[in-house]
Amino acid sequence: MTQPTIYDAQIADLHGKPLDLAQFRGAATLVVNVASRCGNTPQYAALEELHERYSGRGFSVLGVPCNQFGGQEPGTADEIADFCSATYGVTFPMTEKVEVNGDGRHPLYRALTDEPDAEGYSGDIRWNFEKFLVGPDGAIRARFSPQTQPDSPEVVAAVESALPSS
Template sequence: MSIYDFSASTLRGKEESMEQYKGNVLLVVNTASKCGFTPQFKGLQETYDKFKDRGFTVLGFPSNQFAGQEPGDSDDIAEFCQINYGVTFPMFEKIDVKGDDAHPLFKYLTNEAPGLLGSKSIKWNFTKFLVDRDGKVVKRYAPQTTPEQIEADIAKLI
């Protein structure tokens, strides 16, 4: 099994298979527009711009499961990300990233890369998962780990 076995709907409502990213290094992030870590959108976009021509993509998955910090609908989220941070990397519809109703992709990611003390649950917004070109989860990063701090790991996989 790999990340390519899953699909998700974009902010525009189009179902996309993760297989379309086959051969790319991916950084999968659960995002929120009203979080203390929201300014990481700037770093995510800069990291995406830096490596996108070398086979790298950021995939953003908004979630409202942490203190209601992603209250908007898909249009609100798209507008916020574009206007405030110039986001051009793929963003998907708001999903659950933890619990019984967690999106299957996030159940897979958390199973493949448990967090601190083996926890499979996502604790907060902006948890990040680095995925290699074969669709295998390489590493999980805490919300406070900035995109810039991950760039060396990305560079090794590209």
């Protein structure tokens, strides 16, 4: 039996319409649990910049709102969309708000959390803005802590190495 990939998870976009994760097959994707009222929220700017820089080369950021860490994403879908657009000019896809830990952990995160980061940590998401880089084949290539900036050399290098060959 094969291990489920992110493409097997059923999820809706931020506005409640089905979001087919298979659209990311063949592209490198940085999956990030996001929140609007977190000390890490300014990472939205670097995520958008990364998305814009590499989207023409088969890359996307996928934002996944979550309210499990200090209630830092309390807004409605419209409030989240308005905040991200007005404050950070976010153009990358965003999913519905989900749980990333616990009994209600979304299947997308069940497919991600066994992956260890560079320090060997695997398991539960530690805080908002934890990042998973998924390769074009659906394999998880890297996991980055919430404190790792999206424009850090290690994230940029990992994204560049995961881009599909042209």
